[in-house]
Amino acid sequence: xxxxxxxxxxxVRPLSARELTKQKLSLPQLLRAAGPxxxxxxADNDPAGIATYSIVGAxxxxxxxxxxxxxxxxxxxxxxxxxxxxxxxxSDLATLLRRTFGARVATPAVLLMVIANVxxxxxxxxxxGAAFELLTGVKFIYWVVPLAAxxxxxxxxxxxxxxxxxxxxxxxxxxxxxxAAFLSRPDWGAVLRSTLVPQVTFSPDYFLGAxxxxxxxxxxxxxxxxxxxxxxxxxxxxxxxxRNVDISAxxxxxxxxxxxxxxxxxxxLYSHHSTIKTAADAARALEPFAGKYATVLFAVGIxxxxxxxxxxxxxxxxxxxxxxxxxxxxLGRHAKNAPQFYVVIGLAFLVAMELAVSSVNPIKAxxxxxxxxxxxxxVLVILLLILTSSRKLMGDFxxxxxxxxxxxAAAAVMVLADVAVVYQVATKGLxx
Amino acid sequence: MKGVQPPDRRLIDAWWEAVLAGQVDExxxxxxxxVHVSIKHGVLHLAGELASREAREDLLKQARRYVGRGIxxxxxxxxxxxxxxxxxxxxxxxxxxxxxxxxxAELARKYLVELRHIEPKKAEIIDSGQEAAARRLVPxxxxxxxxxxxxxxxxxxxxxxxxxDAFKIREMLAEDTRxxxxxxxxxxxxxxxx
Numbered sequence: 001x002x003x004x005x006x007x008x009x010x011x012v013r014p015l016s017a018r019e020l021t022k023q024k025l026s027l028p029q030l031l032r033a034a035g036p037x038x039x040x041x042x043a044d045n046d047p048a049g050i051a052t053y054s055i056v057g058a059x060x061x062x063x064x065x066x067x068x069x070x071x072x073x074x075x076x077x078x079x080x081x082x083x084x085x086x087x088x089x090x091s092d093l094a095t096l097l098r099r100t101f102g103a104r105v106a107t108p109a110v111l112l113m114v115i116a117n118v119x120x121x122x123x124x125x126x127x128x129g130a131a132f133e134l135l136t137g138v139k140f141i142y143w144v145v146p147l148a149a150x151x152x153x154x155x156x157x158x159x160x161x162x163x164x165x166x167x168x169x170x171x172x173x174x175x176x177x178x179x180a181a182f183l184s185r186p187d188w189g190a191v192l193r194s195t196l197v198p199q200v201t202f203s204p205d206y207f208l209g210a211x212x213x214x215x216x217x218x219x220x221x222x223x224x225x226x227x228x229x230x231x232x233x234x235x236x237x238x239x240x241x242x243r244n245v246d247i248s249a250x251x252x253x254x255x256x257x258x259x260x261x262x263x264x265x266x267x268x269l270y271s272h273h274s275t276i277k278t279a280a281d282a283a284r285a286l287e288p289f290a291g292k293y294a295t296v297l298f299a300v301g302i303x304x305x306x307x308x309x310x311x312x313x314x315x316x317x318x319x320x321x322x323x324x325x326x327x328x329x330x331l332g333r334h335a336k337n338a339p340q341f342y343v344v345i346g347l348a349f350l351v352a353m354e355l356a357v358s359s360v361n362p363i364k365a366x367x368x369x370x371x372x373x374x375x376x377x378x379v380l381v382i383l384l385l386i387l388t389s390s391r392k393l394m395g396d397f398x399x400x401x402x403x404x405x406x407x408x409a410a411a412a413v414m415v416l417a418d419v420a421v422v423y424q425v426a427t428k429g430l431x432x
Numbered sequence: 433m434k435g436v437q438p439p440d441r442r443l444i445d446a447w448w449e450a451v452l453a454g455q456v457d458e459x460x461x462x463x464x465x466x467v468h469v470s471i472k473h474g475v476l477h478l479a480g481e482l483a484s485r486e487a488r489e490d491l492l493k494q495a496r497r498y499v500g501r502g503i504x505x506x507x508x509x510x511x512x513x514x515x516x517x518x519x520x521x522x523x524x525x526x527x528x529x530x531x532x533x534x535x536x537a538e539l540a541r542k543y544l545v546e547l548r549h550i551e552p553k554k555a556e557i558i559d560s561g562q563e564a565a566a567r568r569l570v571p572x573x574x575x576x577x578x579x580x581x582x583x584x585x586x587x588x589x590x591x592x593x594x595x596x597d598a599f600k601i602r603e604m605l606a607e608d609t610r611x612x613x614x615x616x617x618x619x620x621x622x623x624x625x626x
Contacts, residue, residue: 089618
């Protein structure tokens with residue numbers, strides 16, 4: 001073929017769907033796209049996440065900072081895959097799992113997510129109770145039932161999407177951890193070394209922390225929530241470039257906050273051999289910034305994070321079950337139009353409340369709920385990778401090599417951490 | 433929304449009359465479940481999220497016609513519209529839904545086109561045994577599903593729609609009709625943009 005002929009052929013080649021939707025975003029467009037993500041990213045750190053990062057910082061210092069660093073691109077890629085698969089297939093994750101892998105695979109995968117969500121809800125209720133105890137002195141357990149009732153009513157009967165825009169500002173107080181991390185005067189050389197050079201200690205403490213940290217960062221309910229959000233908002237594939245910027249900004253911000261929590265707790269608590277047994281211990285990490293107001297700031301942040309996260313946990317569980325069963329679903333729908341969906345939300349609150357009331361230690365409950373998330377997440381990451389790598393389902397929007405490599409690395413790291421924690425706990429037992 | 437034509441005004445008027453009579457759970461003839469209505473102390477409260485600013489303005493205008501004729505005021509504080517940036521006419525998507533028989537499929541097609549006023553680029557009902565007809569409309573990868581449906585004596589309704597409208601139409605097919613299953617094929621360049 002002569003050069004002009006090949007040029008002519010190239011010239012008439014029709015553009016693919018992906019090429020037609022590819023957008024080069026200018027700087028102002030990039031900033032506009034990143035804005036909502038920054039706010040949402042702050043909300044990704046729910047009370048269980050704050051507790052887990054605090055415990056990791058207090059128990060192993062900065063030793064797992066490297067894990068947070070490598071989990072950032074993994075989290076971004078996984079959330080982008082969740083958004084993309086929903087926008088391309090116009091289906092939520094549970095429906096897709098059922099249609100692609102059948103009920104035998106989809107049902108256990110979704111049920112594991114539902115179980116982890118309900119346990120996390122229970123732990124988050126305890127955390128909110130502990131936050132109210134810090135503010136009022138009234139024992140945390142007395143707050144659990146009223147909090148669960150109020151939040152169930154908010155989720156079922158009010159416009160949660162509208163409300164969440166205001167609640168996000170309560171969670172913004174966690175940005176103060178960034179200042180607290182600086183003001184606590186850590187050894188930045190040690191922080192940098194532990195962030196860039198992986199260190200592994202073969203102990204149950206270390207691996208429980210690692211699985212908890214991965215589980216609270218790459219958390220299963222976020223995959224379902226992201227996909228269901230795309231469906232409810234009907235965003236479509238034309239906005240994928242903007243969504244990717246939005247997701248990346250949010251996840252980087254979320255992990256930057258997590259990093260700061262670990263640095264602050266590592267400096268304030270680990271270096272002084274203090275452990276976290278109560279919410280008041282965890283709040284001490286904010287002392288370098290807030291002084292005597294650290295407890296109030298921490299409590300306000302936990303209450304905001306709980307108000308924001310618990311309805312999301314309940315709703316993503318309900319999205320999963322409704323997607324499996326083929327029921328009408330959506331927080332934008334009136335309860336009368338999607339009764340089963342809202343019944344599942346109500347049940348999730350009831351069970352979570354029961355778990356919270358019967359649990360004895362809020363901090364332990366928060367931490368172990370995230371370990372459970374870490375054990376479940378790789379299964380869902382692998383299923384998500386298979387879905388988004390299917391040319392039949394995704395067409396021109398199938399995963400590229402970078403996405404595949406980072407996605408597979410995420411699954412591999414999580415599986416390795418899970419195997420290691422099971423081995424460590426089986427041979428050495430749970431830490432005290 | 434491109435692909436959606438203005439409905440018969442009589443249907444909308446009938447809906448308003450039903451709502452004002454107390455049937456606030458009636459589904460809106462155009463916006464479906466996207467609009468929630470309640471009447472409290474003579475005030476008509478509109479809530480939900482509509483596809484465009486124009487749709488919101490239009491609904492509000494209709495509601496205000498009834499002030500003094502059954503209601504005292506209209507509150508649309510919680511009636512939002514989606515600020516969509518995606519443009520119609522760039523991508524198409526094919527939706528496939530299986531039905532127990534041709535009559536049910538025909539009812540679903542009528543519901544979508546005549547009642548919900550969607551305007552698909554293609555809408556065909558294919559009976560079992562007409563594999564060749566289905567192959568012309570859907571990618572080969574999805575023929576397995578169609579063959580399985582045909583083996584169970586089901587018929588399929590195949591709609592080619594604008595990608596921008598595909599979310600809503602797929603939801604209607606899956607939730608508002610008696611479809612056995614519904615799938616969408618990946619987006620492809622629109623017929624007009626080729």
